[in-house]
Amino acid sequence: MNTPVETLMQYILMLKNNGVSDTRVLQAMELIPREPFTTPAFLSRAYEDTALPIASGQTLSQPSVVAKMTQALDVGPRHKVLEIGTGTGFQAAVLSQLARRVYTIERFADLARNANQTLLDLELVNVTVITGDGSHGLPTQSPFDRIILTAAAEDPPANLLAQLKEGGIMVLPVGQSSTVQTLIKITKTDTGLEYEELEDVRFVPLLAGLA
Numbered sequence: 140m141n142t143p144v145e146t147l148m149q150y151i152l153m154l155k156n157n158g159v160s161d162t163r164v165l166q167a168m169e170l171i172p173r174e175p176f177t178t179p180a181f182l183s184r185a186y187e188d189t190a191l192p193i194a195s196g197q198t199l200s201q202p203s204v205v206a207k208m209t210q211a212l213d214v215g216p217r218h219k220v221l222e223i224g225t226g227t228g229f230q231a232a233v234l235s236q237l238a239r240r241v242y243t244i245e246r247f248a249d250l251a252r253n254a255n256q257t258l259l260d261l262e263l264v265n266v267t268v269i270t271g272d273g274s275h276g277l278p279t280q281s282p283f284d285r286i287i288l289t290a291a292a293e294d295p296p297a298n299l300l301a302q303l304k305e306g307g308i309m310v311l312p313v314g315q316s317s318t319v320q321t322l323i324k325i326t327k328t329d330t331g332l333e334y335e336e337l338e339d340v341r342f343v344p345l346l347a348g349l350a
C-alpha cells in the first residue's frame with residue numbers, strides 16, 4: 140500500500156508522462172485533492188487515471204484529460220472562465236487555482252448543489268456554480284477569456300463562441316456519437332476562428348434543457 144505522498148507523486152508523474160508539462164497546471168492538479176469529488180465506493184481509486192461514475196449517470200473525468208484540457212486552455216491569473224458541465228466540480232476546482240473567476244453550469248440541480256458544497260468545503264471561493272442549460276452560456280457575465288466544455292457537442296455551440304473574447308480560447312470535445320469524439324481547441328482571432336484538433340476523447344453528451 141502506498142503512502143499518501145507516494146500516491147500523489149505517482150499521480151503527478153502519470154500526468155507528466157501523459158504530456159502535461161505546464162508547471163502551473165501540475166501545481167493546480169497537486170493542490171486539488173480528488174477524494175472530495177469521488178463517491179465513497181470509488182475512494183480507493185481516486186488517483187487512478189480513469190473516469191469514475193458519479194450520481195445521475197454522469198462521470199468524474201479522467202485526471203489526465205482534465206489536466207490536458209486545462210493545459211490547452213492556457214488560463215492566466217486575470218482570466219474569467221466559463222465551464223459547461225460542472226459534474227463533481229473537480230475541473231472547476233482545478234481552474235480556480237489558475238483563473239481570477241470561474242463560472243460553471245450544470246443541468247442536474249443535485250449535481251450542482253453537491254459540487255457547490257464540495258467547492259465551499261475546500262474554500263474555493265472564486266467559483267460560482269449555476270444550475271442551467273450551459274449551451275446558452277452565461278450572457279450576464281459574458282464575454283469570457285476562456286470557455287471549456289466537459290460534455291460533448293455535435294458542433295461548437297454558436298452561443299458560446301459569441302461569448303468568447305477576441306484572443307480567447309475554447310476547448311471542447313466534439314463528435315456525432317458517444318464513441319468517437321475529438322478534443323478541439325478554438326482560438327478567436329481578429330480575423331476569425333482557428334481550430335486545432337488535440338486528441339480522441341470520450342465524454343457524456345451535451346444535452347439541451349434542465350435535467
Ligand code: SAH
Pocket residue numbers: 197198199200223224225226227228229230231244245246247250271272273274289290343344345346347348
Ligand atoms: N467536469 C466534470 C465532469 C463532466 S461530466 C467534473 O470535473 O467532474 C459532464 C457533465 O455535463 C454532466 O454532469 C452533465 O450533466 C453535464 N451537462 C450535459 N449537458 C449540459 C448542458 N447543456 N448544460 C450544463 N451541463 C450539462
